[in-house]
Every structure is written in structure tokens, then in C-alpha cells.
Amino acid sequence: MGKSSKVTTRTLSRMKQKGEPIAMLTAYDYPSAKLAEAAGVDVILVGDSLGMVVLGYDSTVPVTLDDMTHHTKAVVRGAERAMVVADLPFLTAHLGKEEVLRAAGRLMQEGGAQGVKMEGGEAIVDAVRACTAAGIPVMGHLGLTPQSVHQLGGYRIQGKDAEMARRILREARMLEEAGIFALVLECVPEELAREITGAVSVPTIGIGAGRHCDGQVLVYHDVLQMASDIRPSFVKTYAEVGKQIVDALRRYVEDVRERRFPEEEHVFHSPEVQAALYGGRGGENG
Numbered sequence: 001m002g003k004s005s006k007v008t009t010r011t012l013s014r015m016k017q018k019g020e021p022i023a024m025l026t027a028y029d030y031p032s033a034k035l036a037e038a039a040g041v042d043v044i045l046v047g048d049s050l051g052m053v054v055l056g057y058d059s060t061v062p063v064t065l066d067d068m069t070h071h072t073k074a075v076v077r078g079a080e081r082a083m084v085v086a087d088l089p090f091l092t093a094h095l096g097k098e099e100v101l102r103a104a105g106r107l108m109q110e111g112g113a114q115g116v117k118m119e120g121g122e123a124i125v126d127a128v129r130a131c132t133a134a135g136i137p138v139m140g141h142l143g144l145t146p147q148s149v150h151q152l153g154g155y156r157i158q159g160k161d162a163e164m165a166r167r168i169l170r171e172a173r174m175l176e177e178a179g180i181f182a183l184v185l186e187c188v189p190e191e192l193a194r195e196i197t198g199a200v201s202v203p204t205i206g207i208g209a210g211r212h213c214d215g216q217v218l219v220y221h222d223v224l225q226m227a228s229d230i231r232p233s234f235v236k237t238y239a240e241v242g243k244q245i246v247d248a249l250r251r252y253v254e255d256v257r258e259r260r261f262p263e264e265e266h267v268f269h270s271p272e273v274q275a276a277l278y279g280g281r282g283g284e285n286g
Contacts, residue, residue, distance in 0.1 A: 007083040009181040016203040022215025033078030048087040072111030086113040097130040119145040121171030132179030140175040144187035185209040208234035
């Protein structure tokens with residue numbers, strides 16, 4: 001697959017068949033999408049995690065469809081090769097089929113996404129089926145589903161006991177039958193993720209799900225540690241960008257306060273204006 005080839009659902013299916021790992025990353029705006037694109041990311045997820053890492057909420061629940069559409073449009077403008085998938089916000093997948101189709105259609109038609117992601121299992125199968133029947137690519141999401149964090153009692157590993165593991169596996173098969181093109185598995189035991197990856201034909205994308213998924217996804221701000229105070233154990237930090245940004249901004253503030261900025265190289269001059277204002281005296285006090 002050439003670097004310039006647009007990633008599609010068929011691309012991801014072929015990657016699973018060939019055993020080629022899929023790299024997915026969240027992005028929430030144009031510059032982060034441009035950087036992810038330049039790095040060669042296969043899929044950019046406009047996650048509703050933007051509620052916490054961009055908008056300052058304490059969960060994903062307050063994020064609206066307007067929020068998701070706005071940020072999806074910005075990401076799409078920065079992505080050429082990568083496939084852009086947008087999260088359906090809280091409750092949307094549990095509404096009637098018409099509401100689900102309207103929301104998913106808006107993320108694709110107005111937002112420009114090439115697919116949508118829905119959290120949940122058996123309860124959303126009909127919504128998934130309605131979207132896929134309408135030609136809307138759907139990515140599933142099982143395990144820890146952040147939109148249900150209050151019901152789950154916090155951000156906890158899911159599927160640790162045999163009964164819950166069997167339920168997640170069953171729901172993975174149900175979502176596959178409903179037509180999903182890929183499945184995110186979040187915060188589940190590695191053994192369960194490995195079993196699901198082998199049991200379904202669609203690619204699995206892990207986040208805190210171990211080493212045997214068909215791909216991995218992390219949050220942009222976690223990878224770079226940029227204004228992120230949360231460091232989950234499953235996250236690998238690749239740069240301390242936040243510290244570098246604060247240091248640079250602090251030096252800027254100091255330069256302004258000490259009148260070291262702007263310097264001569266940062267200003268513009270006009271001899272004509274100088275002559276008109278100061279009579280050729282070289283300045284106000286010349």
C-alpha cells in the first residue's frame with residue numbers, strides 16, 4: 001500500500017488478513033490531524049474524549065453532536081491519507097433508528113467523516129444494523145465504554161471474570177454480524193482481546209487490551225503528555241511536549257516583561273511614515 005493511498009474499510013480488512021498492524025490515533029483539530037497524517041497514522045479517531053482533553057469536562061458525557069461535528073470538520077481538513085472516524089456522542093446510539101441515522105449522517109455529510117464509532121454491545125445492535133444498511137461504516141467499541149463510566153462505577157478493567165468475558169465475546173460477534181468494519185477493545189484482559197481478535201473477521205483495535213489486537217489506538221495528548229494529567233498504565237509516553245510548551249511560553253512571557261521582545265529583527269520600518277511623523281528626526285525622541 002503506497003503512502004498516498006487513501007485508507008478505507010477495505011484497506012483495514014486487508015491489513016488484518018496480511019497481519020499488518022493498524023496504527024490509530026485520536027485527533028481533535030486541524031494541526032493535530034496534520035501531524036498525525038505526517039507520521040503515517042492509518043486511522044484518525046475524532047474521539048469524544050475531546051470532552052476531557054480539549055474542552056475540560058470530567059467525562060465524555062457532556063459532549064454534543066455539535067461539538068463532534070465541529071471538531072470532525074477540522075480534522076478532515078488536515079487528513080488526506082488517513083481514514084477519519086468520528087464518535088457518536090453520549091446516548092445517540094440508544095435513540096431511535098431515525099435519530100441515530102440523522103446523527104451519523106451529519107457526522108459524515110457535514111463533518112466529512114468516513115465512518116462513525118458507537119459504544120456498546122447488544123443494546124446498540126439495531127442501531128449499528130440501521131447505519132450499515134444505509135451505507136454508513138460503523139466501528140464498534142466494547143470493554144470499557146467511557147460514555148457508560150457512571151454506570152460502570154469508574155474507569156475499570158472490563159471482562160476480568162469468565163461470565164463478563166463470555167458476554168463481551170458474544171457481543172463482539174453480534175456487532176460483526178450487524179456489519180461493523182472494525183472493533184475497538186478498551187481495557188480488557190489480553191487473553192480476552194486475543195480470543196476476540198481470532199474469533200471475528202473484522203480488525204480489532206486495542207487500547208489497554210494487550211499485544212494481540214490487529215491494531216492499537218492512543219489519545220494524542222497522552223502520547224505527547226500535552227496538558228494531560230492522567231497517565232494510564234497502558235499508555236506509552238513518547239514525548240514530554242507539555243513541558244516543552246510551558247517552558248517556551250514562560251520564556252516568551254519573561255521576554256515581554258523584560259522588554260527583550262520584540263527586537264529589531266521583529267519590527268517593520270517605513271522611512272516615509274518616519275519623515276511624516278517625526279520630520280526625519282529618526283523617531284519620536286530624535
